[in-house]
Amino acid sequence: xxxxxxxxxxxxxxxxxxxxxxxxxxxxxxxxxxxxxxxxxxxxxxxxxxxxxxxxxxxxxxxxxxxxxxxxxxxxxxxxxxxxxxxxxxxxxxxxxxxxxxxxxxxxxxxxxxxxxxxxxxxxxxxxxxxxxxxxxxxxxxxxxxxxxxxxxxxxxxxxxxxxxxxxxxxxxxxxxxxxxxxxxxxxxxxxxxxxxxxxxxxxxxxxxxxxxxxxxxxxxxxxxxxxxxxxxxxxxxxxxxxxxxxxxxxxxxxxxxx
Amino acid sequence: xxxxxxxxxxxxxxxxxxxxxxxxxxxxxxxxxxxxxxxxxxxxxxxxxxxxxxxxxxxxxxxxxxxxxxxxxxxxxxxxxxxxxxxxxxxxxxxxxxxxxxxxxxxxxxxxxxxxxxxxxxxxxxxxxxxxxxxxxxxxxxxxxxxxxxxxxxxxxxxxxxxxxxxxxxxxxxxxxxxxxxxxxxxxxxxxxxxxxxxxxxxxxxxxxxxxxxxxxxxxxxxxxxxxxxxxxxxxxxxxxxxxxxxxxxxxxxxxxxx
Numbered sequence: 001x002x003x004x005x006x007x008x009x010x011x012x013x014x015x016x017x018x019x020x021x022x023x024x025x026x027x028x029x030x031x032x033x034x035x036x037x038x039x040x041x042x043x044x045x046x047x048x049x050x051x052x053x054x055x056x057x058x059x060x061x062x063x064x065x066x067x068x069x070x071x072x073x074x075x076x077x078x079x080x081x082x083x084x085x086x087x088x089x090x091x092x093x094x095x096x097x098x099x100x101x102x103x104x105x106x107x108x109x110x111x112x113x114x115x116x117x118x119x120x121x122x123x124x125x126x127x128x129x130x131x132x133x134x135x136x137x138x139x140x141x142x143x144x145x146x147x148x149x150x151x152x153x154x155x156x157x158x159x160x161x162x163x164x165x166x167x168x169x170x171x172x173x174x175x176x177x178x179x180x181x182x183x184x185x186x187x188x189x190x191x192x193x194x195x196x197x198x199x200x201x202x203x204x205x206x207x208x209x210x211x212x213x214x215x216x217x218x219x220x221x222x223x224x225x226x227x228x229x230x231x232x233x234x235x236x237x238x239x240x241x242x243x244x245x246x247x248x249x250x251x252x253x254x255x256x257x258x259x
Numbered sequence: 260x261x262x263x264x265x266x267x268x269x270x271x272x273x274x275x276x277x278x279x280x281x282x283x284x285x286x287x288x289x290x291x292x293x294x295x296x297x298x299x300x301x302x303x304x305x306x307x308x309x310x311x312x313x314x315x316x317x318x319x320x321x322x323x324x325x326x327x328x329x330x331x332x333x334x335x336x337x338x339x340x341x342x343x344x345x346x347x348x349x350x351x352x353x354x355x356x357x358x359x360x361x362x363x364x365x366x367x368x369x370x371x372x373x374x375x376x377x378x379x380x381x382x383x384x385x386x387x388x389x390x391x392x393x394x395x396x397x398x399x400x401x402x403x404x405x406x407x408x409x410x411x412x413x414x415x416x417x418x419x420x421x422x423x424x425x426x427x428x429x430x431x432x433x434x435x436x437x438x439x440x441x442x443x444x445x446x447x448x449x450x451x452x453x454x455x456x457x458x459x460x461x462x463x464x465x466x467x468x469x470x471x472x473x474x475x476x477x478x479x480x481x482x483x484x485x486x487x488x489x490x491x492x493x494x495x496x497x498x499x500x501x502x503x504x505x506x507x508x509x510x511x512x513x514x515x516x517x518x
Binding site: 051054055056057058060061063064067068071074076077078079080081083084087090091094095124125126127129146147148 | 310313314315316317319320322323326327330333335336337338339340342343346349350353354383384385386388405406407
């Protein structure tokens with residue numbers, strides 16, 4: 001039986017990337033007089049990647065990277081009013097309404113009746129707590145785990161903390177690199193719900209995706225609404241496996257008893 | 260017996276405020292041509308207070324507030340190169356060396372032999388994890404809890420999570436508002452190690468401080484090195500209380516047995 005189900009938050013329970021994309025569009029519009037859209041996007045991606053080691057994930061660090069990119073691209077000619085607009089865009093994003101993915105609320109509520117649910121997510125505690133509260137789903141989660149990186153060690157620590165065996169743990173998320181691979185490596189279940197867009201720093205190779213399909217603890221679904229069926233199926237598989245083990249055992253016992 | 264000891268991090272285990280003060284000094288020097296030092300400091304404090312609801316605590320939000328203050332104070336005349344210098348100050352602060360308070364390392368190591376130790380701190384997970392790693396004390400702590408606010412509910416959740424009774428929990432910190440009052444309200448031990456400076460938003464009244472001294476679970480010490488003695492004293496008090504309870508009990512039993 002799956003005892004603990006962990007969810008990624010952004011782009012698994014609620015939309016997140018469209019907000020970033022929208023912010024990037026506004027940013028490009030602000031800098032249009034200095035550079036082409038293409039160059040702005042390239043420069044931003046570079047600054048972001050370079051600053052990850054200073055800032056980690058989250059909107060505050062992203063806003064600082066936007067300001068730095070604006071300074072770089074304008075070669076110091078940027079108007080202070082543009083910097084102010086970038087600051088306001090960051091604040092706007094921090095407070096943007098939380099738009100749930102279709103089916104997220106119903107599925108989470110139904111699963112919470114039978115399983116312990118937690119959130120495991122990168123980003124900023126302050127912002128994720130605020131989003132969870134505004135999502136209206138907070139009561140269904142026992143814990144909000146903000147982690148600096150999502151690797152096998154992180155998930156191992158979570159299993160230890162909740163005293164759950166790997167084969168009774170399921171992670172649900174949209175990122176193969178962060179939500180799927182490190183979880184499969186531990187022998188746990190990983191449910192992949194691809195989001196229609198993907199972060200550049202989360203992309204994995206097509207070859208790796210093909211290999212994943214051979215893993216029997218890897219489950220890919222189209223939308224979060226299908227998660228309930230997955231949980232039921234895993235449970236009935238466990239049940240069948242146990243039942244067939246038992247019947248094999250009694251058959252063996254029977255044979256042994258036969259002279 | 261005290262089973263779980265929680266430490267605040269900044270200005271309890273390592274210096275933090277001096278870094279902020281140093282950053283503020285550099286910031287004032289950058290803006291000297293626009294305003295008096297006094298006005299700069301006042302404006303910064305106001306911007307910070309106003310932005311807490313958007314950004315929470317931590318260096319990234321603080322850096323965004325510095326940029327906003329610079330835009331405000333220069334009335335839009337700020338040079339982009341100054342904004343860039345502020346960005347660099349923020350990054351410098353994120354990577355600044357961790358300077359332990361005298362006695363912190365030895366005390367934490369000695370306590371870790373007998374007690375479960377955790378960190379409970381506000382701020383940014385990414386930055387606090389990095390500071391803890393650089394402090395060289397990481398192995399002594401079972402958990403790093405980053406919390407959005409330090410109120411009784413937060414501490415209650417921690418007691419529940421670690422399955423510890425309030426009278427077996429001790430919080431060690433420098434802020435009366437965040438580390439002491441909410442912990443005493445739960446009936447746990449609170450050890451106050453005043454830092455030589457205090458945050459404006461953490462200040463409490465003298466009257467409140469006087470009242471605290473009447474609480475028997477409030478202990479104030481001068482430096483973290485004295486914490487070992489505190490832990491031993493609490494334990495021997497528990498022991499004495501138990502022993503005297505037992506001897507009263509046996510005296511009562513003896514009396515009852517006497518015809």
